[in-house]
Amino acid sequence: xxxxxxxxxxxxxxxxxxxxxxxxxxxxxxxxxxxxxxxxxxxxxxxxxxxxxxxxxxxxxxxxxxxxxxxxxxxxxxxxxxxxxxxxxxxxxxxxxxxxxxxxxxxxxxxxxxxxxxxxxxxxxxxxxxxxxxxxxxxxxxxxxxxxxxxxxxxxxxxxxxxxxxxxxxxxxxxxxxxxxxxxxxxxxxxxxxxxxxxxxxxxxxxxxxxxxxxxxxxxxxxxxxxxxxxxxxxxxxxxxxxxxxxxxxxxxxxxxxxxxxxxxxxxxxxxxxxxxxxxxxxxxxxxxxxxxxxxxxxxxxxxxxxxxxxxxxxxxxxxxxxxxxxxxxxxxxxxxxxxxxxxxxxxxxxxxxxxxxxxxxxxxxxxxxxxxxxxxxxxxxxxxxxxxxxxxxxxxxxxxxxxxxxxxxxxxxxxxxxxxxxxxxxxxxxxxxxxxxxxxxxxxxxxxxxxxxxxxxxxxxxxxxxxxxxxxxxxxxxxxxxxxxxxxxxxxxxxxxxxxxxxxxxxxxxxxxxxxxxxxxxxxxxxxxxxxxxxxxxxxxxxxxxxxxxxxxxxxxxxxxxxxxxxxxxxxxxxxxxxxxxxxxxxxxxxxxxxxxxxxxxxxxxxxxxxxxxxxxxxxxxxxxxxxxxxxxxxxxxxxxxxxxxxxxxxxxxxxxxxxxxxxxxxxxxxxxxxxxxxxxxxxxxxxxx
Numbered sequence: 001x002x003x004x005x006x007x008x009x010x011x012x013x014x015x016x017x018x019x020x021x022x023x024x025x026x027x028x029x030x031x032x033x034x035x036x037x038x039x040x041x042x043x044x045x046x047x048x049x050x051x052x053x054x055x056x057x058x059x060x061x062x063x064x065x066x067x068x069x070x071x072x073x074x075x076x077x078x079x080x081x082x083x084x085x086x087x088x089x090x091x092x093x094x095x096x097x098x099x100x101x102x103x104x105x106x107x108x109x110x111x112x113x114x115x116x117x118x119x120x121x122x123x124x125x126x127x128x129x130x131x132x133x134x135x136x137x138x139x140x141x142x143x144x145x146x147x148x149x150x151x152x153x154x155x156x157x158x159x160x161x162x163x164x165x166x167x168x169x170x171x172x173x174x175x176x177x178x179x180x181x182x183x184x185x186x187x188x189x190x191x192x193x194x195x196x197x198x199x200x201x202x203x204x205x206x207x208x209x210x211x212x213x214x215x216x217x218x219x220x221x222x223x224x225x226x227x228x229x230x231x232x233x234x235x236x237x238x239x240x241x242x243x244x245x246x247x248x249x250x251x252x253x254x255x256x257x258x259x260x261x262x263x264x265x266x267x268x269x270x271x272x273x274x275x276x277x278x279x280x281x282x283x284x285x286x287x288x289x290x291x292x293x294x295x296x297x298x299x300x301x302x303x304x305x306x307x308x309x310x311x312x313x314x315x316x317x318x319x320x321x322x323x324x325x326x327x328x329x330x331x332x333x334x335x336x337x338x339x340x341x342x343x344x345x346x347x348x349x350x351x352x353x354x355x356x357x358x359x360x361x362x363x364x365x366x367x368x369x370x371x372x373x374x375x376x377x378x379x380x381x382x383x384x385x386x387x388x389x390x391x392x393x394x395x396x397x398x399x400x401x402x403x404x405x406x407x408x409x410x411x412x413x414x415x416x417x418x419x420x421x422x423x424x425x426x427x428x429x430x431x432x433x434x435x436x437x438x439x440x441x442x443x444x445x446x447x448x449x450x451x452x453x454x455x456x457x458x459x460x461x462x463x464x465x466x467x468x469x470x471x472x473x474x475x476x477x478x479x480x481x482x483x484x485x486x487x488x489x490x491x492x493x494x495x496x497x498x499x500x501x502x503x504x505x506x507x508x509x510x511x512x513x514x515x516x517x518x519x520x521x522x523x524x525x526x527x528x529x530x531x532x533x534x535x536x537x538x539x540x541x542x543x544x545x546x547x548x549x550x551x552x553x554x555x556x557x558x559x560x561x562x563x564x565x566x567x568x569x570x571x572x573x574x575x576x577x578x579x580x581x582x583x584x585x586x587x588x589x590x591x592x593x594x595x596x597x598x599x600x601x602x603x604x605x606x607x608x609x610x611x612x613x614x615x616x617x618x619x620x621x622x623x624x625x626x627x628x629x630x631x632x633x634x635x636x637x638x639x640x641x642x643x644x645x646x647x648x649x650x651x652x653x654x655x656x657x658x659x660x661x662x663x664x665x666x667x668x669x670x671x672x673x674x675x676x677x678x679x680x681x682x683x684x685x686x687x688x689x690x691x
Contacts, residue, residue, distance in 0.1 A: 065087065067127075142353075166276075220252075280328075287303065633680075
């Protein structure tokens with residue numbers, strides 16, 4: 001892992017036009033690791049005596065067994081409440097999550113497929129089979145994945161399994177931004193000026209944008225989480241925004257429909273938590289301020305908002321409840337608003353699920369929202385009236401991400417956590433996480449490590465406790481042990497020799513063979529970081545005997561050098577490695593135990609002569625384009641011979657469901673293109689060269 005980001009972000013919109021909004025850095029830290037506990041301090045749950053949600057009535061029967069169709073911290077969060085309610089739990093997991101914390105916490109666990117989410121956590125057939133196998137009576141979807149998938153809710157209903165969430169009508173109505181906006185208007189909820197229909201093409205997008213007036217927001221109809229969303233300030237940006245947003249929407253949601261609305265300068269992103277039952281009752285549970293965002297995704301949330309006055313809060317709450325009642329909403333949900341500098345507020349969307357930031361609402365109200373969702377799903381009426389809902393104290397949540405600090409915290413940093421200690425001994429601190437020492441931050445899933453929540457009697461106290469908690473967090477990325485370092489060098493040396501032997505084989509089969517002496521032992525110099533090690537390697541078939549600094553290791557593999565993944569056995573220990581790149585002069589990048597290491601291997605003779613070699617001139621990055629991240633090539637816009645201008649789009653790379661336009665570093669002619677649409681590329685891979 002290269003780095004960690006703790007609550008770094010930007011305001012949801014800058015007050016002036018800015019392509020690169022100024023970053024509002026809340027806190028950054030180096031790498032870290034975990035010991036899992038789902039903890040709520042007493043101070044975090046201190047509320048008025050009129051609420052009893054934190055009490056669990058053993059005589060109030062709900063479900064015997066509940067399956068959690070999710071992973072990580074939210075799965076752990078749901079399991080915790082289920083245990084208090086006396087409900088047995090079933091965890092689902094992908095094959096790489098078999099040892100995850102949520103799997104260990106649950107009473108039962110079922111593997112639903114391999115690592116990619118489409119084959120596991122989004123695999124409805126496999127999840128339905130797990131439900132039948134375990135005889136779970138209900139399913140809590142958490143957030144993300146299938147939490148707002150009406151087809152999944154329909155499948156559960158057909159099997160007589162309770163979905164812990166609203167009915168399919170509400171999911172469908174609120175999941176479609178166009179339909180939800182029309183419903184909001186009919187319910188007399190304030191809406192943002194814009195185009196209510198589906199935008200057909202880029203030309204129509206430009207026409208609509210001009211009618212509304214720049215700037216405008218182009219966003220996916222079925223979107224969420226900042227995916228498929230672009231701000232456009234002119235016609236050119238509208239055309240680009242239409243293309244990127246539709247592509248991201250199709251990739252993330254399987255629905256490329258877009259809508260356009262007025263972009264509001266200086267907005268605050270404030271959301272109202274609502275709770276409804278199946279008896280027509282609905283409450284609003286105050287607001288959460290979510291304005292500190294980065295790439296349209298929240299990183300810091302707090303409750304209540306510093307901006308709202310009681311009158312605005314009440315008006316927003318009443319409109320949120322009106323919308324919930326209009327769709328007969330029965331569960332916990334969130335109505336999101338944009339609020340301008342004059343406290344005018346506009347409906348943004350409704351999330352028909354539990355929110356990532358729900359803990360701050362729990363802290364100031366005392367309600368356990370997961371418990372309330374389960375009770376409502378069973379058919380119980382709400383136990384509280386609107387007048388019972390307090391604002392007791394102040395709560396702040398920071399999302400803790402594994403990100404690369406050397407790339408402006410812009411890219412996920414995958415790898416293994418070697419140390420992790422949560423600051424749970426501090427007063428007023430709660431941590432929701434789903435990891436432990438040794439957990440992997442995978443490219444397949446969200447890089448959020450945990451959520452850190454601080455609670456105080458007022459905002460100052462909550463901030464002070466948050467600052468102390470962040471300083472007392474211990475998270476460290478994986479550091480190789482001596483044995484692991486030797487294993488890596490042994491594998492790298494075996495790979496190096498394998499490549500050399502293959503090259504010799506090709507040369508000997510050429511028309512003009514190059515005669516080389518056969519080497520029984522390869523005397524190598526291996527450099528990792530600032531350390532140089534002596535390695536001797538010899539092979540017999542598919543097995544290499546490698547001596548690293550005097551320690552002997554046997555390395556066996558099929559040595560399929562064309563495969564991106566290599567399974568290697570080292571003295572009985574199985575390792576999976578990836579040779580990400582190999583360059584002239586013995587330079588290799590190898591992903592080992594979730595982390596990328598750069599290794600430089602030469603023969604001892606070459607290493608001695610290397611000091612006499614001229615220093616390589618730094619690469620002219622203006623003439624080449626390399627991938628800044630691992631991802632998939634979505635589109636290539638140029639071909640050899642094309643003239644391009646500085647900044648002109650050359651290709652589009654998709655990573656973590658977000659599409660990134662790669663531009664030319666200078667004006668010139670395209671010399672060669674090294675990628676095509678559909679290719680998977682690693683960080684640093686060469687994409688395009690200019691003359």
